[in-house]
Amino acid sequence: MQAKKTTAPSVWKFKLSTQVLVLIPAAVGINYVAKAFAEGLKLPLWLGSLGTYLASMLAGPIAGAISGFINNIIYGLTLSPISTIYSITSIGIGIAVGWLFRKGWFSSAKKVWIAGIIIALVSAIISTPLNVIFYGGQTGVVWGDALFAGLVAHSTPVWIASFIDEFVLDLLDKIVVGYLAYLIYKQLPQKLIYSFKD
Amino acid sequence: MSNAESSVGIRSSWAQNVDPVTKLLLIACVLLGSLLYKSLSYSLIVLGLSVMLVVAARIGRKALKLIAFSLLLIATIVVIQGLLYPLNQTVAVTIFGLHFYREGLLYALMLSSRLLSIIFVTSFFIFTTTIGENTHYLEQIGVPYHTVYVLISVCYILPQINQNMHHIQVAQRARGVNPQSNVAQRVRAIVPILVPLITKTLMQSVERSTALQLRGFNNPHRKLTGELTYYQAENAHRGLILLAVLIIGWKIWTIISKLI
Numbered sequence: 001m002q003a004k005k006t007t008a009p010s011v012w013k014f015k016l017s018t019q020v021l022v023l024i025p026a027a028v029g030i031n032y033v034a035k036a037f038a039e040g041l042k043l044p045l046w047l048g049s050l051g052t053y054l055a056s057m058l059a060g061p062i063a064g065a066i067s068g069f070i071n072n073i074i075y076g077l078t079l080s081p082i083s084t085i086y087s088i089t090s091i092g093i094g095i096a097v098g099w100l101f102r103k104g105w106f107s108s109a110k111k112v113w114i115a116g117i118i119i120a121l122v123s124a125i126i127s128t129p130l131n132v133i134f135y136g137g138q139t140g141v142v143w144g145d146a147l148f149a150g151l152v153a154h155s156t157p158v159w160i161a162s163f164i165d166e167f168v169l170d171l172l173d174k175i176v177v178g179y180l181a182y183l184i185y186k187q188l189p190q191k192l193i194y195s196f197k198d
Numbered sequence: 199m200s201n202a203e204s205s206v207g208i209r210s211s212w213a214q215n216v217d218p219v220t221k222l223l224l225i226a227c228v229l230l231g232s233l234l235y236k237s238l239s240y241s242l243i244v245l246g247l248s249v250m251l252v253v254a255a256r257i258g259r260k261a262l263k264l265i266a267f268s269l270l271l272i273a274t275i276v277v278i279q280g281l282l283y284p285l286n287q288t289v290a291v292t293i294f295g296l297h298f299y300r301e302g303l304l305y306a307l308m309l310s311s312r313l314l315s316i317i318f319v320t321s322f323f324i325f326t327t328t329i330g331e332n333t334h335y336l337e338q339i340g341v342p343y344h345t346v347y348v349l350i351s352v353c354y355i356l357p358q359i360n361q362n363m364h365h366i367q368v369a370q371r372a373r374g375v376n377p378q379s380n381v382a383q384r385v386r387a388i389v390p391i392l393v394p395l396i397t398k399t400l401m402q403s404v405e406r407s408t409a410l411q412l413r414g415f416n417n418p419h420r421k422l423t424g425e426l427t428y429y430q431a432e433n434a435h436r437g438l439i440l441l442a443v444l445i446i447g448w449k450i451w452t453i454i455s456k457l458i
Contacts, residue, residue, distance in 0.1 A: 018407040018415065021344055025351040026403035029359045030396050037392065041384045054396065066348075074352050080267055081320035082313060084229065133233060136279050136309050140271045145278065152282045183389070184396050192397075195404050 011102045014062035019195055023059055027051035027067035028074055034177075044143065045173045052090060053097050053181035057106060058196045061098025068094040085134060089126045093174075096122040097181075112182045116175030123174060124167035128159065137162035144169045213255035213326040217428035218335050221323040223438035228319045230442055234449045238308040245311040248318035261321035268317060272310045279306040329353050335426050343420060359399055366395050 014020075030051030038047040052071060056064025068090025076084030096119045100106065105115040131137055137158045138145045144165045151161035185193075209215050231244060252261045280290075283302030290300040333350045337343055370390050 016344060018411050019404060021348060022351070022403040022407040022410065023400070024348045025355050026399050028352045029355045030399055032356060033359050033363060033395065034392065037388060041388070043385065050392075050396070054400070058400075070348060070352070074349070077320065077323060078353075081264065081317045082268060084225070084316075084320070133236075134309065134312065135271070136275055136283075136305060138271070138275060138278060140274075142274070145274055149278050149282060152278070152284070158284060180389075180392065184393055187393060188397060188400065192400055192404055 027055035056098035064094030120170035
């Protein structure tokens, strides 16, 4: 790799400070509330990764990945046992958001949707094998599964149909969550943002 | 995890005398098996064992409530696989002119029994342990207290977030934000509630970190009060780790024997 002369901190720099330690449960809480909001308002989205996005943006990809992983474990051990399986997807989302954020893809509203597409792609690539193993390819969201059934009925291979089902749902969800996280991050007090930087 | 504190030492049921880590390892073994084996008879045996576990622990009714979440999903799996499973050949039943195939229905039965066994085994952990017990025991067996704090504090933060959300909702309604309307308006109604809620949650987390630091959270000489004892905990851990190794080993062996 070519050595850089800049003194910018590494994307992967991570220190489990007390601030990060309390951020992780807060992020899990935000995920939980955002998901409850989406379900309560009957939106065709999950929004359950908002806290993971914010943790990644504030404290980096590793903190985001840990938040995502713990989120699914806690959710799995309290409310919905099956969500434990998707803890691997949440790790992927946390890493992707943290990396994209530190590379400047959340610096303006014009860029956020591209970041959303990349995150949706990461999420769909990791989730598809899990969907095929545990649900026979479905996602559990009715209109996505209707699309899956339509594709399989027209002889599309299960893996491709499952990927399309997951990606279409993820695309909408991850872009909307991306804009929500961007909006919230911009409104956070500077004092708070700096408390997560050494 | 139920909120009631456990009466450590005088536990009423056998399930409470099994330590939390054994229950977690049991979940891990069932997940591992589901991930690696695509066999109907294997899935049915695991389902049978997990049903027996739940019945023996007398938490059947609570576990059934947990299943209610997944019933719609299982129903759609049966319909979609019964109709469209790529290997479908033999018609098993025809309902309203729709052919449900034997192969698809058996595949759906395998998937459903996998999902149900994960739910049952997890409910064994959820309904027979308490937050306080888990915190204490994890730290006792050597899990770093940082990790234990992260895992357990979520359970305490959620009620606080719910309370904050209620305050903000009331305040926004007083300002004229109406949450009951069409989809576009509902999406717009999220922003004035979610943004202050999340900002407040994050601010409170920073305050919490200051409080923890002031109270000596990072002190390396922490002491645990009282030790929890369980029935054959260490042997159970060894046995389940061995089982996990066997599950993986058997899979590797079947792959290698096919290649030879």
